[in-house]
Amino acid sequence: MRPSPFAVFTAAVLACGPARALENGLARTPPMGWNSWNKFQCDVSETLIEQMADALVATGLRDAGYAYLDIDDCWQGARDSGGFIHPDPVRFPSGMKALASYVHARGLKFGLYSDAGAQTCAKRPGSRGFEQADARQYASWDVDYLKYDWCYTDGMSAPAAYGAMRDALAHAGRPILFSICEWGKSQPWTWAPSVGNLWRTTGDIGICWEKKACKSEWTTGVMNILDLQVGLEDAAGPGHWNDPDMLQVGNGLSDTEDRTHFSLWALLSAPLLAGNDIRSMSAATRETLTNREVIAIDQDPLGVQGHKVRDDGAEEVWAKPLAGGAMAVILLNRGEAPVRIRFAWMELGWSARPVAVRDLWRRADLGPFREAFSAEVAPHGVVLVRLTPSR
Numbered sequence: 398m399r400p401s402p403f404a405v406f407t408a409a410v411l412a413c414g415p416a417r418a419l420e421n422g423l424a425r426t427p428p429m430g431w432n433s434w435n436k437f438q439c440d441v442s443e444t445l446i447e448q449m450a451d452a453l454v455a456t457g458l459r460d461a462g463y464a465y466l467d468i469d470d471c472w473q474g475a476r477d478s479g480g481f482i483h484p485d486p487v488r489f490p491s492g493m494k495a496l497a498s499y500v501h502a503r504g505l506k507f508g509l510y511s512d513a514g515a516q517t518c519a520k521r522p523g524s525r526g527f528e529q530a531d532a533r534q535y536a537s538w539d540v541d542y543l544k545y546d547w548c549y550t551d552g553m554s555a556p557a558a559y560g561a562m563r564d565a566l567a568h569a570g571r572p573i574l575f576s577i578c579e580w581g582k583s584q585p586w587t588w589a590p591s592v593g594n595l596w597r598t599t600g601d602i603g604i605c606w607e608k609k610a611c612k613s614e615w616t617t618g619v620m621n622i623l624d625l626q627v628g629l630e631d632a633a634g635p636g637h638w639n640d641p642d643m644l645q646v647g648n649g650l651s652d653t654e655d656r657t658h659f660s661l662w663a664l665l666s667a668p669l670l671a672g673n674d675i676r677s678m679s680a681a682t683r684e685t686l687t688n689r690e691v692i693a694i695d696q697d698p699l700g701v702q703g704h705k706v707r708d709d710g711a712e713e714v715w716a717k718p719l720a721g722g723a724m725a726v727i728l729l730n731r732g733e734a735p736v737r738i739r740f741a742w743m744e745l746g747w748s749a750r751p752v753a754v755r756d757l758w759r760r761a762d763l764g765p766f767r768e769a770f771s772a773e774v775a776p777h778g779v780v781l782v783r784l785t786p787s788r
Contacts (some may be wrong), residue, residue: 409539410472418637423574424594425635426696427668428484428542430508431458432643435602437460439471439519444497450500452675461640461673461687462696465542465574466500467508473521480530482511482522501539508542508574509535513558523549523563532565544576546595548622554584556652557767560594576668577641581625586632586639586702587682595638595668602642604649606777619658620731626665626702627727633666640668647673647682653778655685656758657729663695664703664727666718690757691781694725703727706744712774714740725757729770730774734772739771739781751787756780 426759431449433441450466453459472493474485484493497507511531512523524531524545535543546564547555559577566573575588577596589596593648603616611618622641633639646655650707662669671686676687694717703717703725717725724745728738742749752765758781763770765787772780 412459413424414762416635416683418590419575419592419594420636421552421567421572421594422574423572423636424638424699426698427638428465428574428595429669429673429696430467430542431463431507431671432467432469432508432544434469435643435645435670436590436674438469441468442489443470443491446496448676449504450505456502456675456678456683457687458671458675461689462692463669463686465506465508465670467510467542467544467670468511470509470517470519470546470581470735471521472509473511473517476522476527478525481534482527482531493516493536493540497539507539508539508544509540510546512546512548512550513531513553513562514547514556517550518546525550525553526560528561528565529568532569532573533563535566536571539571540573542574542576544578547579547582555579555585558586559589561628562594568629574658575674576687578640579621581679586629590632590634590637595637597640597642598629599641604645606650606654619654619661620649621649623661623665625766627705630702630704633700635700636784637699638666639702643668643670643672644686645672646685647675647678649775652681652685653661653775655682655775657779659685659688660691660727660758660779661715661729661768663691664715664725664781666695666697666700666702667716670694682727688757690755690760692782694757694781697725701781704744707740712736712738714744718747719783722786726770726782726784728780728782730778733776735773735775737771739769741769743768745784753785753787755783755785757783 474483494592494753500507514523516523517527557738575593577593585596601616603611605618607618609623697719707714712731715727749768751765
């Protein structure tokens, strides 16, 4: 029997391995954490970050794997006479080293943001020309994660600019995860695996299912971002991940859309960076963000990014090989009415055999199936199952 396209894809990805990957020992699985931008944008402060650190612990997110607490743009103050950056003294009066200590004391890791240009997107001081000084300053503050943006970079080469900060971080004296936020402009999946631990593949994600419903012209819908991940699979692996942007779970999508968004990002082996106000999130949002069976799909040690198996317009099937020979499969309904979606084992490159099927959102074993599986899928919803062949 001729192998299915999905089986050919899987074999090719597994054969490629992590060649060209940045070897800093970090992000062996996609990083998980919380970032300030999606909810708070420039309204960040020492008090907010301390409250978020406490909330990551109190809500169970830390114990579910959300390790990084990242401050995005607008924390910066001015540079001193030696060129070293300092935090805004009004917003962060105790300084970043003290704040990092507060975060670390709660079993979390601490992240900051900068920009490859002379200014950040919010027109705070960027790192252009100060890469060595900034990397040394971050290390002295015990920073664990750097998100590096791409505003005010006209005429600059992205590989060169990001390479300069990679080298500065390598000599800073502290392991710092490096997140490239270049928005996919220069196809970073073709050069970034040797430069950063993750790289953005698209523009900013909006609180919208499709682009046409986004309130800002600068943001993109969840489904549009999903479409842009097709074909990028072989660039990802342990230590180097495609990044379709941070999570909008809990920020205004429906509960069904939140589960769909979270499921797809898990199947894509994407970084899972929450961006909601976790101090006041609903029970449904908390349940979505802390579903450990879904998180396990994202954090699977095999490190293979999921792949679209079939596209029937509004109905799609996606799958991801897992360690030990199992498979995660998503049945996606992009449409406005319930549909029943079916897929057969042969589409995954499997012959007919008994396969245990578990629904990860219902947390229910559905029983063995021999050749195929089908389920009714709600509008804008998914059914996410884990398939385990009998031995």
